[in-house]
Amino acid sequence: MKDFKQKPGALGQEKISFNVARLKKGGATFEIAIDPDFAVKYHEGEEDVDVKDVLRSQHIFTDVSRGLHASEEELKRVFGTDDELKVAQIILDSGEIQFTQEYREKLREKKLNRIISLIQRNAVDPTTKLPIPRSRIENAVEQLKLKVKELEPVQRQVDDFVKKMMPLFPIRLEQIVVELSIPGTYAHQSYGILKKFGEIQKETWGQDGGLVVHLEIPAGVQNDLIDELNNLCHSEVGFKIIKEV
Incomplete structure (x- = not known):
């Protein structure tokens, strides 16, 4: 087209x-x-x-x-x-x-929020492997005066925004595979959370009902994933990054 x-x-x-x-x-x-x-x-x-x-x-x-x-x-x-x-x-x-002025403004705001959310979800600081705070992304957009293109797909603009942010601070779009160890008491309840955040690559069920799973996720959501699992499992979840994709 x-x-x-x-x-x-x-x-x-x-x-x-x-x-x-x-x-x-x-x-x-x-x-x-x-x-x-x-x-x-x-x-x-x-x-x-x-x-x-x-x-x-x-x-x-x-x-x-x-x-x-x-x-x-x-x-x-x-x-x-x-x-x-x-x-x-x-x-x-x-x-x-x-477009009418009113619609253009609404579309730009909607797409900008989506772009920022996707960067926050998928990007990390490659030197620390930690997610980039949303406020830092928003400040970079303002400092660099980045403009949303109304008719360009959001994902293409995410890549462009990230490239333009690189001179300001270390940032990279990444997928990671994490290993999670979940006690048997909470394993079945946690399954929905795992599916919401990423793609299960491997799962091993222990005799005690515990679950060890390898989950591929956007790098920027790791803290949210751990917070949600810890809320369910009362901070009894084991977590480590085993692979960068």
Whole structure:
């Protein structure tokens, strides 16, 4: 799927009251009214989202805000078809996305929170192997003036943010395998916690009902995992890192 295009300068100058996709082609302008949430999902390649989900109306406009429809003749001349659904897909794939100011702000805030959470969950200080505090990540975002790209997948932006933070402090995205020893009294109850935090690679059940498990987890969640297990098991959990992935 082709990337959406945005023109930040144009968006800053023009107050958008509708969420639209716009394409200039053949000396004319064509627009479609879009659902912004589905437009983002469509762009990010979610398999269960198609063009019909994105459209607020299946009509093609020359100006959405004024309700001016493109004629069948104009569609045939420029796109070779008057099938509005096919034309809408061309506009989505090749045109510019213009969100309302309100939606852009909400989307940026949502994506920024998600990016920070993923960095916190997956990153460690490679010199100490300890997770990076959220406050430190937030301060780095502010200090570096990192900007969220509304239409770029979050995971790609996580990698970019981490690279830009590296000159400020040691940071690396990591998966680790930990060995956990859980007393028999709490072993079965702890299973849900283990599955929530990571992927079980190996488990050994002792004759006393105790459990020794190798669990692959994002490096940044190790403290949360231990805290939750210790709350359940009254601090009787054994823990050690056995492998970095």
